[in-house]
Amino acid sequence: MRILEASGICVVALFALLFAIFFRRRLLMVGGGTIRVQVRINTMVLGRGWSPGLGQFLGDELRFHRMFSLAIRPKRVLDRRALTVEERRPPAGPERLTMPGHWVVLRCRTPEGEVEIAMAETTVTGFLSWLEAGPPRDPGSLRGRTVFGPRPMES
Template structure:
């Protein structure tokens, strides 16, 4: 009888954990402005290290929350003012096994750090529009960065 009680408690705890994860995900999506995406957290092994999650647009930030996490704070925050897309490519090698076929990988640069994000092709179009639609900069601030492609050559 004792084994059944322990098994029952474990099943209830597992169900409560799953409920908490999916309830958190539902709360994130409730406010709108969310997308499904993957962010490459680890680059040690080529093609691996992707983390699935929900991207939430809040003002000038894209906040990445891991899918299977109980954390309230986002794992990564990408600021639109310093984010620049360097490359757009299709998943290659082992990435093709972890992503749907219609997804693209964007290699971005923000504050001197490279970040790779993957999302559906149609979502990437909206993401690039969001980047371009940022507010105009002050005339005395840093020069604007192109959203896609190399930086212009200064001379």
């Protein structure tokens, strides 16, 4: 009888944990301005270290919340005033196994260093618009933002 009680408690605890994770996700999405995104947390192994989550736009910040976490605070906060997109590329190698094929990887520069963000192609347009809509920068403070477009052909 004790085994049955213990297994019942474990099942209830598991359901409570799953409910808490999905309830937290729903709370993050209530205010709008959220996107599905993956951020590369670890760069030790090439193509690995991606963490799925939600990106939440709040003012001049993009807050990254991990998908399967109970934390209220974001894992990473990116300030658009100091964020520069340096490269846009499709997923390559092992990355193709961890994210959908229509996603794009953006390599960004922040004052703390480089960060890679992956999101759907359709979301990239909105992300770049949000980035460009930021307040004007002090001319001597940071480099200008990279503008994407067709690269000129080298001869």
